Amino acid sequence: MRERKTTIFFNLLGLLMGIALLSSHPAKAQYTGFKPVADLAAFKKQFATESAKVSTITSNFTQVKTLTALTETITSTGKFWFQRSNRVRIDYQKPFHYLIVMNGDKMLVKNDQKENRINVKSNKLFQQVNRIMIDCVQGTILDSKDFTTKVFENEKGYLLEMTPTSKTLKEFFQTIVLQVEKKDYTARSIEMNEPSGDKTVISFTDKTLNTTLADALFSL
Amino acid sequence: MRCFLFSIGCLLLMRCASDYKGLQATAPDDACAARIVPARVNTSWYNADVDVVGRHISGLLLVKHMPDSSYRVVFTNEAGVTFFDFGFLTNGDFKVYNAIHQLNKKAVIQTLRKDFELVLGLPFRQGVYQRWTEGEEVFFGVRQKKETAYFITSKDCASLRRLEWGAPRKRKVTVQLPGSPYPSPDMLELKHHTFNMQIKLARITKE
Numbered sequence: 001m002r003e004r005k006t007t008i009f010f011n012l013l014g015l016l017m018g019i020a021l022l023s024s025h026p027a028k029a030q031y032t033g034f035k036p037v038a039d040l041a042a043f044k045k046q047f048a049t050e051s052a053k054v055s056t057i058t059s060n061f062t063q064v065k066t067l068t069a070l071t072e073t074i075t076s077t078g079k080f081w082f083q084r085s086n087r088v089r090i091d092y093q094k095p096f097h098y099l100i101v102m103n104g105d106k107m108l109v110k111n112d113q114k115e116n117r118i119n120v121k122s123n124k125l126f127q128q129v130n131r132i133m134i135d136c137v138q139g140t141i142l143d144s145k146d147f148t149t150k151v152f153e154n155e156k157g158y159l160l161e162m163t164p165t166s167k168t169l170k171e172f173f174q175t176i177v178l179q180v181e182k183k184d185y186t187a188r189s190i191e192m193n194e195p196s197g198d199k200t201v202i203s204f205t206d207k208t209l210n211t212t213l214a215d216a217l218f219s220l
Numbered sequence: 221m222r223c224f225l226f227s228i229g230c231l232l233l234m235r236c237a238s239d240y241k242g243l244q245a246t247a248p249d250d251a252c253a254a255r256i257v258p259a260r261v262n263t264s265w266y267n268a269d270v271d272v273v274g275r276h277i278s279g280l281l282l283v284k285h286m287p288d289s290s291y292r293v294v295f296t297n298e299a300g301v302t303f304f305d306f307g308f309l310t311n312g313d314f315k316v317y318n319a320i321h322q323l324n325k326k327a328v329i330q331t332l333r334k335d336f337e338l339v340l341g342l343p344f345r346q347g348v349y350q351r352w353t354e355g356e357e358v359f360f361g362v363r364q365k366k367e368t369a370y371f372i373t374s375k376d377c378a379s380l381r382r383l384e385w386g387a388p389r390k391r392k393v394t395v396q397l398p399g400s401p402y403p404s405p406d407m408l409e410l411k412h413h414t415f416n417m418q419i420k421l422a423r424i425t426k427e
Contacts, residue, residue, distance in 0.1 A: 065300040069317075070284050070292055074265050074426065095424045096267050096280070098298040111298075113269045113420070114276045171320060172301050192300060196318050200300030 034152035034159050043151055043158070044142050050185035051139030057082040057186065059207040063092075068197040080204065087218040103218045117220060128168075139185070147176070157182050171195075184209065238389035243352035243359055252377035253349050253360050258341040258402035261285060266408075266421040268295060273416045279303065281421060283340070292317070293336050306333065308342060335410055335419065338383050338395055341402065343369035357381060367392065390414070399423075 037043045059080045066073045078092040092098040101108040107118045120127065128146070135141040142149050146169060147162040162176040177191040189203040261283050268281040284292040291308040304323055307315035314333050316324070323329070337343060349360040356375045361368045370384040380402065383395040391413050399407035406423040 063300060065280075065296060067282065067294060067302075070282070070294070072263075072282055072284060074280060074282070074424070076298075092298055095426060096298070098278070111269070111278050112267070113278065116276065194302055196302060196305070198302055 031152055031159055031161075033154045035154070037151040037153050037158065040142075040151060043153075044139075047142065047158075047180075047185060048139035053210075054184075054186065055084045055210050056213050057207060057209055058211060058213070059204045061090075061202050061204050063200060063202045065200045066198060068199070081213055081217050083213050083218065089217050101218055101220055103220055106220050108220045128166075153182070155182075157188060158185075239391040240352075240386060240389065242354045244354065246351050246353050246358075248349065248351050249358070249377070252358070252373065253351075254347075256371070256373055256377060256380050257344050257347075257349075257360070258371055258380060258383065258405075259344045259347075260403045261291070261340050262404045264404060265424040265426065267424055269418075269420045271416070271418045280424070291336075291340050291342075293340075304332070306336065308337065308340060312342075331412075331417075334385060335393065338369060338385055338393060339408055339410065339421075341371070341383070344371060361386075 057080070061078055061080050063076045063078075064073055065076075074095075076092050076096065077094050078090065078098075080091070081087075081089040086102065086104050088100070088102040090100045097112055099108070099110045102120075105120045107120055109116045109118070132141070132144065132146055135144045135146075141147070141160075141162070142151070146166055147164055149163070150161045152159040152161070158180045160178045160180065162178065164170045164173050164176075172194060174193045174195050177193065179188040179190070180186065181188050186207055186209065187204055189201060191202075192200045194200075263285045264283050266281040266283065268279050270277045270279075279295055279297040282292070282294040282296075284294070286292060288310055290310045292305065293308070294305045295303045297303065302318055303320050304316070305318040307317055309315060316329060319329065323332075343362045343364055344360075346362065349362055352359040352361065353375070358373045358375060358377065359370045360373070361370045366387060368386050368388075370386060372381045372384065373379065374381060380397060382397060384391060385393040393413065394411050396409040396411070397405055397407065398409065399405060404423070408419075408421040410419040410421075412418070
């Protein structure tokens with residue numbers, strides 16, 4: 001059960017970062033073309049304000065997992081939906097099927113073989129995910145105790161380099177780099193860098209904001 | 221009551237019976253073995269579903285055949301986070317490049333090591349096999365310490381039926397091959413017979 005929850009936890013983490021479309025995008029020290037944000041307090045305020053304006057998101061995504069040492073990549077694509085404040089659906093469609101739906105305290109995880117329903121409240125790990133998600137959605141991830149965050153910017157966007165502080169997250173991620181559009185503060189991409197040097201980049205395209213989403217998308 | 225005791229007795233006797241008692245030793249058939257031996261797996265990504273004592277884990281599994289003929293086996297979840305990265309070296313050594321702490325336990329690692337050794341056909345690389353027949357099947361075996369690795373073919377050597385790890389009297393692990401054959405099997409179904417664990421692999425066609 002612990003392994004399954006861990007799996008789900010990290011799938012969710014990817015999602016939340018997507019949700020954080022509403023949030024930021026990290027920039028490494030070597031992020032070409034980016035410079036540190038001069039007024040961090042102003043950015044935090046603006047980030048929270050703009051995030052609050054987003055009630056729904058619909059987006060396609062492309063995920064590229066790179067195993068650096070093995071020079072192997074696998075690309076998957078799918079669709080992502082978010083509805084404020086706590087509904088998320090992520091649907092991997094190619095080259096495999098995998099679905100996660102979060103609706104309040106309830107969660108559904110489904111692939112071709114199995115379907116699992118989980119009560120988020122039953123597990124501290126999920127509560128942590130929930131907290132991070134809310135921080136992302138509300139634009140308060142910069143105040144999160146789960147990460148220390150550096151913020152950079154260029155002409156078109158912000159980049160948030162998030163370094164985990166907890167032992168659990170550190171085992172999996174060296175940094176998480178979130179890129180956010182300046183025009184609407186939605187996520188352009190999220191890059192999860194593992195201690196081994198492997199990385200996963202999820203890029204969001206064809207985003208639509210603030211449209212009506214059917215409740216059925218989030219039914220469990 | 222007598223019937224009940226008789227049934228229990230029969231069950232106990234059945235449990236004591238060897239899974240391999242029907243095997244009849246026969247002369248080697250090098251031509252068949254060389255043609256069908258599953259001693260290589262091409263690099264592929266697989267959809268993986270693992271069921272362990274009532275728990276389910278899914279993800280993506282990469283089997284990478286390296287230029288030096290060693291293998292790397294990497295398991296990630298669907299969102300890309302790596303759970304383990306194992307190396308099977310050409311000299312027979314095994315290396316854990318990476319394993320999350322929940323999996324990084326000796327018993328777990330050893331179980332997965334043996335499972336993937338069988339899937340990769342590593343015991344069969346040496347090219348010398350004992351041979352037995354049972355019914356319509358032919359068993360080619362390589363003894364390794366207390367266990368024997370088998371690849372099992374049809375009697376006419378037309379198809380590879382399954383792979384097995386077997387103790388002297390007990391079948392321990394089987395790998396069924398419902399799809400296309402080695403070296404690019406598109407389905408592998410591994411089942412433990414001494415505890416409740418199954419691994420199902422379905423090859424992913426990358427776009």
